[in-house]
Amino acid sequence: MGLNPDVTALLDEFKAIRHQIHKNPEIGLETVETLALVKSKLDDYGISYENIGVNSLVAKIDGREGDTTVAFRVDMDALEMSEENGFAYKSQVEGRMHACGHDGHCTSLLALAAYLSKNRDFNGTVLLLFQSGEEGYEGALRVIEDSFFDKYKVDYLFGYHAWPGLASGKIAVHKGACMASEDRFEIMVTGKSGHASMPHVCNEPFAAVADIIKGLQTIVGRKIPSHERGVVSITQVHGGSLRNGIPDNVMVQGNVRTCNESVQDLIEESIAQTVAGAAAIYGVKAELDYVRKHPVLVNSVPEIAIKAAQKAVGAENVVTDMESSMAAEDYAFYMKHTKGCYVWIGNGVDSPPLHNSKFDFNDEILAVAASFFIEVIEELL
Ligand SMILES: [Zn+2]
Ligand SMILES: [Zn+2]
Structure with missing residues (x-):
């Protein structure tokens, strides 16, 4: 119960990685440098991977014997807007900014990769999908068209978004439609x-x-x-x-x-x-x-996410009655092919909204998201 101590111990290291990605935002399907950084970290962890779609990547971690595969998907692209934050790691590219938290999403999956490289005692396979082009560039469709579901037997796929207005440390799970x-x-x-x-x-x-x-x-x-x-x-x-x-x-x-x-x-x-x-x-x-x-993003296995979230952050921090958002999310396309659940993780009640020039991903989420993913693996594998 509670955030995974092996992950929280790595928090400073992963904050630094997140800030590095935040400084160098890339747009649409052109997530070249971000992907190079992801690959160098996976190389450090001894995790194998292959390219998929356009500048997207699938990493594969085999545990013990077992035929169930659980995948986790994050996005990596930024937005064409100027950042108005003043901190040291603000965007170094004028007119580009990580205003949707995808810098944090992909860093948290690296934290999971680091953890799994040393903890392979699960039954089955874990896939880590780092996706480009979520912000209207059809990144998910490029991954699916590149035979993602033929190359890999994906039994479940989970994902999340950092969510302004939801308190830091909380996870929201929708029993049904999550995004419009x-x-x-x-x-x-x-x-x-x-x-x-x-x-x-x-x-x-x-x-x-x-x-x-x-x-x-x-x-x-x-x-x-x-x-x-x-x-x-x-x-x-x-x-x-x-x-x-x-x-x-x-x-x-x-x-x-x-x-x-x-x-x-x-x-x-x-x-x-x-x-x-x-x-x-x-x-x-x-x-x-x-x-x-x-399409509408419909969660097909919210009960698994709720159990995992309760273990990661405590039942009192799991919210199941939030209204779905009228924003769209291309993770919805994957849910036409497999089971899964997309959750929201609190970016803080005072956080500027997504796509705002003062938005910043809350680094506390790195440990929350990785711990949640680890609990999903414990539930299913
Ligand atoms: Zn966005
Ligand atoms: Zn987003």
Whole structure:
């Protein structure tokens, strides 16, 4: 019970590694230096690994005999924004910053690697997946397309995110949906252009666009059951270039979030109906391009995570009633292929939010995350 003493003993060493990664943020799939550092540490620990996807890596640690494989996934990429922190290890690259804590995520998996290199007394195999490109670069899809689930028999996959607003030392586990789906849509409404003084010889697209926007904003309130959550946001409208001219086209873009696949289906269907209805009423052409970017992240084995978290931080520090987030996370793609659970680990109640220019990963999480992972291994292997 409690944080693993072998891990807490290494905390200073791993804080230094985390600060090194924080100083050198890399974007998207280009996590070259970060990956080189990960490899050099795995070499030090005598752990074998192979490249997968684009600048991602899988390390493999065999225990004793046993055919169960438990994998842990972390991300490594930073964001294109400037850091406003003043500490010594702040980003040394202007316009880039680790504002989502992925520097800490990948360091905590190195701490687990260091521990496992000396503690292989488990039955089965542990995989450590260091992933690039989580921040909208499809890093997880590149790993899956590179036959991750064919090359390795992954029985379980666990992951976590540092979570602002949750107290340091606490772990939150969702029994079901943890992070939202994200879909994007673009609607192109096409009429017929002409002089603003003679609308009767044109077919102006704005009336249809106005109805579409109003219609989309009633979907969540009128069509989604009140116990479900959903967001439909219009994010861009572009059309026209003249003071006295009616344009041919108006483009509308938007973003959809849900915590339930059936709600996602219902919203997509309702948007299509609204667009087709407005096109019929106004006699314009309205084309909808609806793209599903991320599935809902649904935890399939929360009970295993809850047990492991209780052992790592004590039952009083495990929270199971937090609302799921409307942010998306590409770990969700892995959950279409195997069982697993994604947890939140407290970054502190006063922590700036994720993607904020003053955000910093709470180094105390390094020991919490590694201890949690060790307890998951004890549970399953
Ligand atoms: Zn992020
Ligand atoms: Zn993140």
